[in-house]
Amino acid sequence: MSTQTKKGRALNSSxxxxxILKEYWEDAARHQAEGRPIAWVSGNVPxxxxxxxxxxxxxxxxxxxxxxxxxxxxxxxxxxxxxxxxNDLCSYSRVNLGIILGKGIKDPGLPFGGIxxxxxxxxxxxxxxxxxxxxxxxxxxxxxxLFVVDATMIDLPVKEHQRQHYLGQIRExxxxxxxxxxxxxxxxKFLEALKLSDEAAGLWLDLLDTRAAVPSPVGSRxxxxxxxxxxxxxxxxxxxxxxxxxxxxxxxxxKAGKGAVENEKIRLGWDNIPMWYNLKFFSDVEDQNIIFTxxxxxKYVWGGRMDLSDPWxxxxxxxxxxxxxYSIDQRVRTLLSDIPKFKxxxxxxxxxxxxxxxxxxxxxxxxxxxxxxxxxxxxxHSDMADPRAFSEGQSRVKMEAFIELLQAKKK
Amino acid sequence: xxxxxxxxxxxxxxxxxxxxxxxxxxxxxxCDNYVPEEFIHAMGMVPVRLMGSAEHITLADSHLPIFAGQxxxxxxxxxxxxxxxxxxxxxLSNSSDAIRTLFDLWERHIPGQWVGLVDVPAVLQxxxxxRVFGSAMLRFIEQLEKFGGHSLDPAELRRSIAVYNENRRLxxxxxxxxxxxxxxxxxxxxxxxxxxxxPKERHNGLLLQLLxxxxxxxxxxxxxxxxISGPLLVDRSFLPLLEQCGATMTSEDLGTGxxxxxxxxSETGDPVAQVxxxxxxxxxxxYKTPMEPRWLHFSARLGTGNxxxxxxxxxRYSDEDQYDYPIFRDRLQxxxxxxxxxxxxxxxxxxxxxxxxxxxxxIVKGRVS
Ligand code: SF4
Ligand code: SF4
Numbered sequence: 124m125s126t127q128t129k130k131g132r133a134l135n136s137s138x139x140x141x142x143i144l145k146e147y148w149e150d151a152a153r154h155q156a157e158g159r160p161i162a163w164v165s166g167n168v169p170x171x172x173x174x175x176x177x178x179x180x181x182x183x184x185x186x187x188x189x190x191x192x193x194x195x196x197x198x199x200x201x202x203x204x205x206x207x208x209x210n211d212l213c214s215y216s217r218v219n220l221g222i223i224l225g226k227g228i229k230d231p232g233l234p235f236g237g238i239x240x241x242x243x244x245x246x247x248x249x250x251x252x253x254x255x256x257x258x259x260x261x262x263x264x265x266x267x268x269l270f271v272v273d274a275t276m277i278d279l280p281v282k283e284h285q286r287q288h289y290l291g292q293i294r295e296x297x298x299x300x301x302x303x304x305x306x307x308x309x310x311x312k313f314l315e316a317l318k319l320s321d322e323a324a325g326l327w328l329d330l331l332d333t334r335a336a337v338p339s340p341v342g343s344r345x346x347x348x349x350x351x352x353x354x355x356x357x358x359x360x361x362x363x364x365x366x367x368x369x370x371x372x373x374x375x376x377x378k379a380g381k382g383a384v385e386n387e388k389i390r391l392g393w394d395n396i397p398m399w400y401n402l403k404f405f406s407d408v409e410d411q412n413i414i415f416t417x418x419x420x421x422k423y424v425w426g427g428r429m430d431l432s433d434p435w436x437x438x439x440x441x442x443x444x445x446x447x448x449y450s451i452d453q454r455v456r457t458l459l460s461d462i463p464k465f466k467x468x469x470x471x472x473x474x475x476x477x478x479x480x481x482x483x484x485x486x487x488x489x490x491x492x493x494x495x496x497x498x499x500x501x502x503x504h505s506d507m508a509d510p511r512a513f514s515e516g517q518s519r520v521k522m523e524a525f526i527e528l529l530q531a532k533k534k
Numbered sequence: 535x536x537x538x539x540x541x542x543x544x545x546x547x548x549x550x551x552x553x554x555x556x557x558x559x560x561x562x563x564x565c566d567n568y569v570p571e572e573f574i575h576a577m578g579m580v581p582v583r584l585m586g587s588a589e590h591i592t593l594a595d596s597h598l599p600i601f602a603g604q605x606x607x608x609x610x611x612x613x614x615x616x617x618x619x620x621x622x623x624x625x626l627s628n629s630s631d632a633i634r635t636l637f638d639l640w641e642r643h644i645p646g647q648w649v650g651l652v653d654v655p656a657v658l659q660x661x662x663x664x665r666v667f668g669s670a671m672l673r674f675i676e677q678l679e680k681f682g683g684h685s686l687d688p689a690e691l692r693r694s695i696a697v698y699n700e701n702r703r704l705x706x707x708x709x710x711x712x713x714x715x716x717x718x719x720x721x722x723x724x725x726x727x728x729x730x731x732x733p734k735e736r737h738n739g740l741l742l743q744l745l746x747x748x749x750x751x752x753x754x755x756x757x758x759x760x761x762i763s764g765p766l767l768v769d770r771s772f773l774p775l776l777e778q779c780g781a782t783m784t785s786e787d788l789g790t791g792x793x794x795x796x797x798x799x800s801e802t803g804d805p806v807a808q809v810x811x812x813x814x815x816x817x818x819x820x821y822k823t824p825m826e827p828r829w830l831h832f833s834a835r836l837g838t839g840n841x842x843x844x845x846x847x848x849x850r851y852s853d854e855d856q857y858d859y860p861i862f863r864d865r866l867q868x869x870x871x872x873x874x875x876x877x878x879x880x881x882x883x884x885x886x887x888x889x890x891x892x893x894x895x896x897i898v899k900g901r902v903s
Contacts, residue, residue: 206860207859207860207863207875208856208857208860209848209853209856209859209877211601211850211851211853211856212853212856212857213853216857248656248657251631252630252631252656252821252853252854253631253853253854253857255656255657255823256820256823256853256854256857256858257857259823259824259825259857259858259861260857260860260861263861263864269824271656271657271659271823272657273655273656273657273663273666275628275653275655275670276628276634284666284669287666288655288662288663288666291661291662291665291666292657292660292662292663294662295660295661295662450638451635451638451639451642452638452641452642474599476601479599479601479602479631479632479851479853480631480635482599482601483598483599483602483631483632483635484635484638484639485599486596486597486598486599487597487639487642
C-alpha cells in the first residue's frame with residue numbers, strides 16, 4: 124500500500140479552495156460596487172433562490188470562521204463583549220458584532236477589504252434560534268429589512284405540514300425580495316439553480332463516501348477547508364468543477380489504495396463545527412497514523428440531494444433535512460448507521476460552547492454508539508472561533524489517553 | 535395572613551403541586567408561556583409551571599451540557615430523580631433550543647410519563663406562520679385529547695377562559711398597584727409566582743383578598759422606582775436586596791411576570807380560535823421574533839411604573855435575552871434611562887449583585903436629584 128507524504132494536501136485540488144474563497148469575497152464586493160443587491164444570510168437559508176435572483180448571498184458566519192482561522196477572533200469577540208454581548212454567545216456572532224460595532228465592516232485591516240454592507244438580512248431558524256437573535260442585533264445597526272424563515276425540528280422523513288410551512292414562507296419571501304431588492308424571480312432560473320445545487324451536492328456526497336474506504340483518501344482538516352463552496356455557492360456553477368476534481372482524485376487514491384495518512388491505524392469521526400483557529404488539532408492526530416474521516420458537520424449540514432422530478436418538494440426536504448434540525452433520536456439513528464459504514468474506531472464530540480444546539484444530545488449519542496456499536500467517544504470542550512475556550516494542554520492529554528484506549532482495543 | 539400562605543406555597547413549590555395530586559387532581563407540569571393552559575384546564579387537568587430549582591444538578595449532566603442553562607437542566611434533573619413523578623404529564627414547547635431538547639430527552643429517558651409538545655413557530659409574522667401556529671395548537675389539542683381520553687368540550691373551554699381571564703385581570707390590577715406603590719414589590723412577586731403552582735380558581739380567591747387589603751403596605755417613599763426585566767425571576771431574595779439598596783421594583787416585563795399574564799382571550803366567538811389568537815398576539819417572549827411588540831410592552835410598563843432605571847436579570851445561557859440586552863440598553867439610553875444587567879443562575883450571587891445594585895442605585899439617584 125502506498126502512502127502520500129505526511130505534510131501538504133492529500134488531494135491536489137484542495138489547493139484551489141483558498142482561491143475560491145478569495146474570489147467569492149471579491150465577487151461580493153464587485154457585485155455591490157456594480158449596484159447589485161447584497162443579502163446577509165446564514166447557514167441553511169434557501170441559497171439557490173439568491174443565486175437565481177441575482178442577489179449575492181454574503182455569509183458573515185464564514186467571515187467569522189476566516190477571522191478565527193487567521194487567529195483574530197479574540198479581538199473582535201472582546202470588542203462585542205465590551206459592548207454588552209455576553210461571552211457565552213455564539214462566537215461567530217460575537218466576531219461579527221465586534222467588527223460592526225468596532226471599526227466597522229469596511230476597516231481596511233480586515234481580510235478581503237471587509238464585508239459588503241447588507242441591503243437585506245435573511246436568516247432561518249433551521250439550525251438555531253441564535254442566528255435569529257444575532258440578525259435582530261445586526262438589523263438594529265443597519266436598519267434594513269429582515270426576513271426569518273422558520274422551521275420546527277424534524278425526524279426523517281420530513282412531514283407534509285413541515286414542508287408546507289417551509290414553502291409557504293418561501294412564497295412570502297420571494298415577493299419581499301423582489302420589492303425590497305428590485306430583483307425578479309423566474310422559475311426557470313430557479314429550477315436551473317436547483318439542478319446545479321443538486322449536481323454539486325451529489326459530487327460532494329460521493330466525495331465524502333470515498334472516505335469510507337480503508338485507507339481514507341482525505342482527512343478532516345483538508346475537508347473542512349474544502350466545504351466552503353457547499354455552504355455558500357450551491358445554485359451557482361462554481362462548486363461543480365471543484366468538487367468533480369476532488370472526487371476524481373479521491374477515487375484514484377482509493378483505487379490505488381493510497382491513504383491520506385501513512386499506515387492508517389485508527390479511524391475517527393467528528394461532531395460539531397471544527398475549531399477554526401486550531402485545525403492543527405486534526406493534523407496533529409493525523410501525524411500518528413490516525414485519520415478523522417467522517418464529520419456530521421460536512422455530511423448533514425449543507426448540501427443534500429434533491430429529486431428534481433418534484434422540485435419544490437425536494438427543495439423543502441433538502442433545506443429541512445439538516446443535522447442541527449434533527450431530533451436527538453434522528454441524530455442517534457444516523458450515527459448508528461454511518462459509523463459502521465465509515466468503519467470508525469472512535470468518535471470525538473466537540474462540545475462547542477458556541478453552537479449549543481449542535482451540542483445538545485451529544486451525550487445521548489455517545490452512549491448509544493458505545494452501547495450499540497461498542498465505539499467509544501471523547502468529549503472536547505471548546506469553541507469553534509473563540510480560542511479562549513480551548514485548553515490546549517487538557518485537550519491534548521485527553522486525546523492522547525483516548526488514542527491509547529483505541530490502540531489497546533485494536534490489539 | 536396572605537403573605538404567610540404565599541410563603542408556604544413558594545417555600546417548596548414541588549410540594550405544593552404534590553399536594554394537588556394528593557387531592558386527586560390530574561396535574562400537568564409545563565414550561566413556557568406559549569403552552570395554552572386554557573386547553574389543559576378545560577380538559578379537567580391542572581396546569582402548573584415547572585419552576586426548576588437552584589439545587590445542585592446530579593443526573594441531568596449526563597444528558598445536557600452546562601450551557602443548556604439551569605432551568606432546563608434542573609427540570610430534567612428533577613424528572614430523572616423521580617421528583618416529578620406525581621405529575622400526570624409534562625408539556626414542553628419549541629421555545630428555546632434547550633427546552634425543545636428537553637422534549638426529546640423526556641421521551642427517551644422518562645418513558646412512563648406522558649409528554650406533550652407545543653410546536654409553534656418562533657416567527658410571529660406572516661400568513662404562513664400564523665396558519666402554522668394555529669395548526670400546531672390544534673395538534674396539541676389532539677395530543678391532549680388522546681391523553682385525556684375525551685374530547686375538548688367548547689363549553690368547558692369557555693369556562694376555563696373566563697377563569698384565566700379573571701386571573702389576568704387581577705394580576706394586572708396588582709401590577710397597577712405595584713406601579714402606584716400601593717403593593718409591596720415582594721408581595722407582588724410572590725403573588726404572581728404562587729399562581730403558577732395552584733389551580734387558577736384558588737389563585738383568583740387569593741388575589742382578591744390580597745387586592746382588598748392592598749394599600750396598607752408601605753413601600754417607603756424614598757425608594758428609587760426601577761423596572762425589572764428578564765426571562766424569569768424566581769429568586770425571592772432579590773427584591774428585599776433591592777430595597778436594602780434603596781430601590782424598589784415598580785414595573786416589570788418578566789417572562790414569569792407581566793409577559794405571562796398581560797393578554798386576555800376574547801370571550802366572544804369560537805373559543806379554540808380565540809385562545810390561539812391570544813397566544814399568537816401576546817407580548818412575545820425573547821425567543822420569538824419580531825421583538826418590537828415586546829419592546830413596546832417593556833416601555834409601556836416602565837412608563838407606568840415611572841421607573842428611573844431598569845435592571846435586567848438575565849439567566850446565564852439564556853442566549854435570547856443576552857442578545858436583547860445591549861439593544862434594549864441602548865434604546866433606553868437614548869431616552870436617558872440607565873440600566874444594569876445582572877447575571878443569574880436562578881439565584882443571583884448576592885454579594886456581587888448587592889455591590890452592583892448599590893452602585894447602580896447611587897448613580898441613578900445622582901441623576902434624578
Ligand atoms: S449557534 Fe451554531 S448554528 Fe447558530 S449561528 Fe452560531 S454557529 Fe451557527
Ligand atoms: S431561560 Fe431562556 S434559555 Fe433558559 S429555558 Fe427559558 S427560554 Fe430557554
